[in-house]
Amino acid sequence: MAAVKRIPKANDGNTIDETLFGLIADDLVNQGFSIRHGALPDDISSSLYAHQLELNSNIYVDAGIGRGDDYLKTEFVRTDEICWITSDSEAGSKWVGWTTKLQRFLNQRLFLGLFSFESHFAHYPPGAYYKRHYDAFRGQANRVLSIVTYLNPGWGPSDGGELVVYRDEKDREGIKVVPLYGTVVAFLSEEFPHEVLPATRDRYSVAGWFRVNTSINNSIDPPR
Numbered sequence: 631m632a633a634v635k636r637i638p639k640a641n642d643g644n645t646i647d648e649t650l651f652g653l654i655a656d657d658l659v660n661q662g663f664s665i666r667h668g669a670l671p672d673d674i675s676s677s678l679y680a681h682q683l684e685l686n687s688n689i690y691v692d693a694g695i696g697r698g699d700d701y702l703k704t705e706f707v708r709t710d711e712i713c714w715i716t717s718d719s720e721a722g723s724k725w726v727g728w729t730t731k732l733q734r735f736l737n738q739r740l741f742l743g744l745f746s747f748e749s750h751f752a753h754y755p756p757g758a759y760y761k762r763h764y765d766a767f768r769g770q771a772n773r774v775l776s777i778v779t780y781l782n783p784g785w786g787p788s789d790g791g792e793l794v795v796y797r798d799e800k801d802r803e804g805i806k807v808v809p810l811y812g813t814v815v816a817f818l819s820e821e822f823p824h825e826v827l828p829a830t831r832d833r834y835s836v837a838g839w840f841r842v843n844t845s846i847n848n849s850i851d852p853p854r
């Protein structure tokens with residue numbers, strides 16, 4: 631008889647992933663964003679962490695803004711460097727597997743119509759930043775939901791590098807998120823301006839975006 635893999639259940643009978651996904655969905659309904667500490671399953675964090683350590687620093691590229699012809703490299707806005715994640719590595723495939731489950735859950739629960747996902751590792755050397763920005767522009771129907779997680783064990787308050795999520799266009803104070811290992815942040819891409827403050831240490835994150843399908847005439851719009 632084929633072995634059946636037992637998926638751990640939380641007390642309420644949901645899988646551990648489903649319990650977390652339910653909390654994220656509730657946060658998105660109530661406030662449009664979700665900040666969950668220690669949320670990414672440790673198996674995925676540790677794989678991503680190990681994989682990121684092995685990445686040769688020369689495969690990172692300077693981050694730019696926009697896509698295709700709109701792509702600009704501007705130090706005025708951001709000074710991090712990035713490396714896109716694929717399912718080719720074990721770590722990438724675990725992460726993409728998990729985000730696919732989240733995507734399915736949110737589509738069922740919130741009818742978001744999320745269609746594709748793209749994500750990258752980002753390295754912010756000491757002093758690097760990403761100024762206040764939106765991940766998507768209203769009406770351009772592209773990035774719908776942003777997700778970020780951190781690969782920085784032992785990050786302390788004096789290390790800086792917080793993600794600041796602003797509640798709206800007018801908010802100047804924002805909510806500061808310490809980029810600590812295991813924290814997961816998700817927010818509606820068109821609604822929340824945010825920025826990355828400079829850190830005193832190397833800061834590693836994974837940032838991803840779920841998109842809706844903007845294909846025209848059966849030609850599928852590529853993620854990037």
Ligand SMILES: O=C(O)CCC(=O)C(=O)O
Pocket residue numbers: 752760765778792793809824825826835836837
């Ligand atoms: O690393 C972070 O905390 C967020 C990065 C970000 O805002 C982005 O890549 O668009």
Ligand SMILES: [Fe+2]
Pocket residue numbers: 763764765824
């Ligand atoms: Fe962003």
